[in-house]
Amino acid sequence: RGGDKQAVDAQMIRRFHEHGVSFASLNYRLTDVGPHPLQMLDAARGLQTIRARAKQYNIDPQRIACGGGSAGAGISMWLLYHDDLADPAGTDPIARQSTRITCALSVAGQTSYDPRTIQKLFNTDQVHPALVLLYGMKDDQDLNRPEVIKLFEDASIINHATRDDPPLYLYYPQANEPLSANSPGNLHIHHPKFGSFLKEKTDPLGLEVVLKLREDYTAGDRNSADVVKDQVDWILKKFGVN
16 A cells, blocks of 8 residues: 555665676555555566566566565565466467566565454454555455455465465564454564464475574564575575576
């Protein structure tokens, strides 16, 4: 429901550039324009556009990663785990491009956008206002309407994970501390419990999911040099870049 592509950590861009890796940042339409899946499909289209222009941009279309923070993290994970959205038989050359990626980086990401799942996960009856906008909900009855539930389930990354999915790196800058019952959305929406919740599903599938916490670092804020270095170096390794 907010944010802009300019809010990118400069040291992350520099580190990628030092290793010959291009960096792109894109906007998507926010929830004041429309509900899910508008945001996911905008990002998918951006990814397909970059891939379609690979020769023009002098990039390798087979080595593309997606990443972001919070909503950007959720969208990146959705692309990572979702079935390919390419339309190979279509007339649109951009839509024919694959949306499959090499790996994804999630910072403070929500591995489920299902309000019912989140309520159970955190023992709360609260629904974050951003989720209300994400689904265009009008009242509490929408939590039980089949057409809205279908959106909950499609938006939730955890529902799309399968054995053939690429690697994922999760980082949570919020302290890994238990929350009291009925915590408000601003306290639980970026909680690291989202990460362990995903790993409970992905570990049995044999998927690579790296989970890093604030407590793993001396300075655990999201933009500290050590945090960013680890994230970039992990992606570089997946690209086969030394």
